[in-house]
Amino acid sequence: MSTFKQEPHKLLVIPGPIEVTDEVLYANAFPPLAHTSADFIPIFGDCIRMTRDVVFTSSGQPFLIAGSGTLGWDQVSANLVEPGESVLLLNSGYFGDSFADCLRAYGANVDEIRADFGKAVTQAELEQALQNKPYKLVAFTHVDTSTAVLSDAKMIGETVQRLSPKSLVILDGVCSVASEEIRMDAWGIDVIVSASQKGLGAPPGLSIVVASQKALKVLDNRITPVAAFYASWRRWLPIMKAYENGTPAYFATPPVNLIRAFHTSLTQITKANISLEERFQLHRDAAKRVRSAAADLGLKLVPVDPACTANGMTAIYLPEGLGVADLVPRLAKREVVITGGIHKENKDKYFRIGHMGVTVVQPERGDLDRVVAALKDSLQEALASKKNV
Numbered sequence: 001m002s003t004f005k006q007e008p009h010k011l012l013v014i015p016g017p018i019e020v021t022d023e024v025l026y027a028n029a030f031p032p033l034a035h036t037s038a039d040f041i042p043i044f045g046d047c048i049r050m051t052r053d054v055v056f057t058s059s060g061q062p063f064l065i066a067g068s069g070t071l072g073w074d075q076v077s078a079n080l081v082e083p084g085e086s087v088l089l090l091n092s093g094y095f096g097d098s099f100a101d102c103l104r105a106y107g108a109n110v111d112e113i114r115a116d117f118g119k120a121v122t123q124a125e126l127e128q129a130l131q132n133k134p135y136k137l138v139a140f141t142h143v144d145t146s147t148a149v150l151s152d153a154k155m156i157g158e159t160v161q162r163l164s165p166k167s168l169v170i171l172d173g174v175c176s177v178a179s180e181e182i183r184m185d186a187w188g189i190d191v192i193v194s195a196s197q198k199g200l201g202a203p204p205g206l207s208i209v210v211a212s213q214k215a216l217k218v219l220d221n222r223i224t225p226v227a228a229f230y231a232s233w234r235r236w237l238p239i240m241k242a243y244e245n246g247t248p249a250y251f252a253t254p255p256v257n258l259i260r261a262f263h264t265s266l267t268q269i270t271k272a273n274i275s276l277e278e279r280f281q282l283h284r285d286a287a288k289r290v291r292s293a294a295a296d297l298g299l300k301l302v303p304v305d306p307a308c309t310a311n312g313m314t315a316i317y318l319p320e321g322l323g324v325a326d327l328v329p330r331l332a333k334r335e336v337v338i339t340g341g342i343h344k345e346n347k348d349k350y351f352r353i354g355h356m357g358v359t360v361v362q363p364e365r366g367d368l369d370r371v372v373a374a375l376k377d378s379l380q381e382a383l384a385s386k387k388n389v
Contacts, residue, residue, distance in 0.1 A: 012337050013371055014353075016354060018198060018201065019359050020357070020358065023264050024265045024268075027263070033256045035250070043260055045246060046266075047064055052210070054266070054276070055177060055182050063075065063208075063211065063233065064207075065206070065209075069172075072174070073099050073103070074102060075228075076193065079232065082224045083224065085136040086109045087109065088110075089103070089138075090121040090141075092119070092144045092149045093343055094147075107227070108137075113129055117147065117345070119305070120305075126156065126159050130160065130163040134166070137167060138164070138168070139171075140156055140172065141175075142182070145342070146343045148301070148310045149308050150309055151308065153187055154183070154187045156169065157169050168214065170190065174194050174198060176199065176310070177192065177198070178269055178356075179199030195207060201265040211233070219234070239251050280311070291309070300317045315352045317350045318350060324341065331374050334373075355367075355371075
């Protein structure tokens with residue numbers, strides 16, 4: 001490992017996948033282990049324990065399953081909702097739309113509170129909805145990757161506990177776990193959905209879900225069968241418990257190399273010389289720097305309120321007269337990869353930059369320096385090209 005360095009490559013600063021450390025990439029390159037071997041069992045067990053640490057839960061049950069973050073929606077929908085039950089979804093962008101579609105696919109009756117583009121659902125709107133009707137689940141996207149809007153998870157958890165304590169609170173944290181503060185137990189969050197390739201700093205391919213004991217009791221008490229095979233917690237729960245207890249079990253083959261890489265990343269996150277609180281602060285500092293650079297260039301952020309702006313990514317409006325195709329390829333020529341918008345009605349009006357994980361935790365890499373310089377030069381070039389037409 002002392003001699004391993006990644007091949008030179010363009011700097012990946014989209015909102016996931018993100019850059020990974022040399023150690024994580026090296027861990028992914030080992031020969032595969034047998035998934036029932038004595039060498040692999042403690043790696044998987046440690047991953048389960050360290051995942052709890054990242055989201056500050058003592059009793060939550062992690063599920064680490066091969067798949068994308070989207071599989072987490074299926075897990076929530078299949079295991080916790082029975083046909084005809086009501087779900088309240090707080091929608092702050094494209095991924096709220098998709099989560100709602102997934103819930104409906106499993107028979108849920110979904111009511112949505114739709115925030116305007118660039119805004120989050122307010123406490124008053126949530127309180128009004130909870131007073132009007134009981135809900136089995138209250139679901140929200142913590143950071144909607146389409147808008148960089150950050151919802152107030154603490155407020156949502158506490159409000160639901162106060163007004164609708166039987167409801168389960170579901171946090172889609174695909175673009176927030178390990179880059180935003182999440183205190184699962186203290187805030188009353190019942191399920192956290194995430195994935196390996198963003199703030200958790202590993203390659204794509206691992207669906208990461210943490211369920212509270214309250215959520216697991218809802219699973220135990222359901223009347224109808226779980227409407228899924230691969231996504232069924234009843235099949236996966238014995239597997240997770242076995243590996244954490246030091247014995248192998250089998251339902252479907254885990255992605256052994258990816259779990260080894262995830263183990264390395266989790267070790268760097270939870271056992272490094274900086275605390276999780278310091279890690280969150282580094283993400284806040286990085287976000288401030290990117291926003292400041294955007295302001296210096298006369299650019300406006302998509303999130304309307306600084307209090308609801310993500311710290312692991314930034315969404316920025318393009319200047320009038322420029323489209324995504326005018327800017328993103330120019331940054332790529334400067335070896336920096338960002339991406340355009342994804343929100344259906346506004347996707348060509350803005351662009352997105354990710355600043356998570358090693359890019360912000362190891363400032364000596366100079367990643368943000370490169371991003372800011374490339375953005376400035378690319379924007380000036382793009383604007384000049386329009387003047388010359």
